[in-house]
Amino acid sequence: MNMLVGGLSAVFWGVLLLSILVFVHEGGHYLVARLFRVRVTEFYLGLPCRLRLFHKSRSHGTEVGITPILLGGYNRICGMEGEADDELLAGAFAIVQREGRVSAEDVAKELDIEIDHSYALLVTLSDWAAIRPYYDPELGEKPTQRDYPRSFEALARDANMLTEYDDGHDFDSQGSTGAAEARPLSNASAQLEAERSRTYLGCGYLKRMAILAAGPLVNILLALMLVTGTLLCTEYRLPLNTNEVGEVVEGSLAETAGIKAGDKIVSVAGEAISDWDGVSVALDAARKAGKDFSMVVDRGGKEQTIAIDLPEGESVDAIGVVPTSEPYHLSLVEAVQGAFGYAGMVASFALKLIMPQHTMEVLETSSSIVGISVMASEAASAGIADVIAFMAAISMSLGFMNLLPIPPLDGGKMLIETIQLIIRRPLPMRVQTAISYVGLAFFAFIFVFVVRNDLIRFVWG
Numbered sequence: 001m002n003m004l005v006g007g008l009s010a011v012f013w014g015v016l017l018l019s020i021l022v023f024v025h026e027g028g029h030y031l032v033a034r035l036f037r038v039r040v041t042e043f044y045l046g047l048p049c050r051l052r053l054f055h056k057s058r059s060h061g062t063e064v065g066i067t068p069i070l071l072g073g074y075n076r077i078c079g080m081e082g083e084a085d086d087e088l089l090a091g092a093f094a095i096v097q098r099e100g101r102v103s104a105e106d107v108a109k110e111l112d113i114e115i116d117h118s119y120a121l122l123v124t125l126s127d128w129a130a131i132r133p134y135y136d137p138e139l140g141e142k143p144t145q146r147d148y149p150r151s152f153e154a155l156a157r158d159a160n161m162l163t164e165y166d167d168g169h170d171f172d173s174q175g176s177t178g179a180a181e182a183r184p185l186s187n188a189s190a191q192l193e194a195e196r197s198r199t200y201l202g203c204g205y206l207k208r209m210a211i212l213a214a215g216p217l218v219n220i221l222l223a224l225m226l227v228t229g230t231l232l233c234t235e236y237r238l239p240l241n242t243n244e245v246g247e248v249v250e251g252s253l254a255e256t257a258g259i260k261a262g263d264k265i266v267s268v269a270g271e272a273i274s275d276w277d278g279v280s281v282a283l284d285a286a287r288k289a290g291k292d293f294s295m296v297v298d299r300g301g302k303e304q305t306i307a308i309d310l311p312e313g314e315s316v317d318a319i320g321v322v323p324t325s326e327p328y329h330l331s332l333v334e335a336v337q338g339a340f341g342y343a344g345m346v347a348s349f350a351l352k353l354i355m356p357q358h359t360m361e362v363l364e365t366s367s368s369i370v371g372i373s374v375m376a377s378e379a380a381s382a383g384i385a386d387v388i389a390f391m392a393a394i395s396m397s398l399g400f401m402n403l404l405p406i407p408p409l410d411g412g413k414m415l416i417e418t419i420q421l422i423i424r425r426p427l428p429m430r431v432q433t434a435i436s437y438v439g440l441a442f443f444a445f446i447f448v449f450v451v452r453n454d455l456i457r458f459v460w461g
Helices: 001-035 089-101 104-111 115-127 186-197 205-233 253-257 276-289 334-352 359-364 367-380 386-401 409-423 429-459
Strands: 038-046 053-056 061-066 075-077 102-105 131-136 151-154 238-241 245-248 266-267 293-299 302-308 321-323 325-328
Touching: 001 038, 001 075, 001 205, 001 334, 001 367, 001 386, 089 102, 089 104, 089 151, 102 104, 104 115, 104 429, 115 131, 205 334, 205 386, 205 409, 245 253, 253 302, 266 276, 276 302, 276 321, 334 359, 334 386, 359 429, 367 386, 367 429, 409 429
Parallel strands: 038 061
Antiparallel strands: 038 075, 053 061, 102 151, 131 151, 238 325, 245 321, 266 293, 293 302
16 A cells, blocks of 8 residues: 555656746746747647637637646747748648638649649648648548648738737738638738738747757756756755764764763873864774774863773774854855756766766666656655755756757757758658657657666666
8 A cells, every 4th residue: 555655655746847847948948949939829737638728818819728637838930840941832822811621632632733742731830830720620520630630721821820829919900801801912922921920930040949949948947947046945064163062873883982072182192182173083092903992081170081982893884973063054145156056067967978988877877757757756855945846956967968969859959950950951841850860769769668677776676
């Protein structure tokens, strides 16, 4: 029964923690995309599911909500899927606008192309939120089906051709049209470029990089804030350089000999002492000599001689006395410096993952969802401070890991964008897909390896 409760606790805390952090990650992408007026149709806590609760923004049309599959989060930024440079896109867009609603077959006939090509064009335009799929109930089509429907339709647009996903739209203005209403275009190519400008594809290199980097950077920023806050709220003990004993370690030689907290060490092995630096030096010398020695302490104004018996044939690291200390809190500057120092260590650890000579070394100390769940549950049992500290560690790792130049991570996408900038043309989709498969294979190996380690470490013991 205890094992079952422990397992459920681990699952709960692991899912909760990762969902929050992935949602924050996706929130970074979302906010920067909206900053650049890029269309975003969905932003959800949880993985895609037909069962969901959401609110649809009136100002920019985004569905913001939650699904029951709380294993992260996602958003749909327009223009991140499909072929972008097909010369027939303008023609397909013009047909949908002219007809209001049209089947993929009719588009294929008018453009004299294969049906698969027609669907590719219409799906790309749908990804741009320039048109949308139409699910005909009379044909038994539903939005939850896996494949696309037979037909696609025009979106509602105001007098300036703005859709519900564009800032500043006004459907009450004269000349607005509703969904599926015909609205022929006088210049399809110009309007297609206007549609593209409101997508990820329509952004320049720097804006694309900002959108991609925003997710990891938000995770890192959150971690820096949490670590800084934790350091500021933590009380540290600052050792004082006096000869007074602040604490005696339980079970130590000092406790056995009868030394007590509050005793002032006057001499060690005949050497007079006035501060803790002197205590440390004298005790080190006495221990290294390997012979029993005596200490004189001042207890309540009276001096007492205490014999310290060292175990024969054994080395002793310490006799078990701790100096007195006073409470100390870090300043904001010190806390921020500590947070950035920690970030540097995590970044270095993440970078070693892609260095062949260090990859296995990193994997041996890494954890999967199994280990993260167990550790999250343990942190929750210890208290809110431990949960926050653990969340900071995972958020920091998530941020730096996603910046690694490995597709399909954000860093990998940034790498592809940089390559395209250098060669001055888009990488063919098949090349991007092949690169992504290599990255997925690498992460599949990592996943299997770290899950195996966690099962041995936490389950099989």
